[in-house]
Amino acid sequence: MKKQTAGREQLGEFAPKFASLNDDILFGEVWSREDQLSPRERSLITCSSLLTQGVPQLEAHLKIAKKNGVTKEEIVEVITHLAFYTGWPKAWSAFALAKMIFDE
Structure with a gap:
């Protein structure tokens, strides 16, 4: 079990119950x-x-993805692919975050 x-x-x-569900479950x-x-x-x-939902948590999860071994090339391909399904503005926003995180 990860901490x-x-x-x-x-x-x-x-919101202690929500915090517990997030961390423990x-x-x-x-x-x-x-x-x-x-x-x-x-x-x-x-x-x-x-990305498809356009929510702020994407930034934190892009950082986690990088730590988990997802490459810059893979995330670029995911965003490019999803741009056609989720919308161009969401893809632009996701690229801005990904560029910041994966170019560090």
């Missing part, structure tokens, strides 16, 4: 099922979903 503390650190006092149990999907695969799926 995740972002939920508790950011929302622990304000989502990241502790679901993301830790590496025999089902690797962290790299989960990152590609998660970034794809967040």
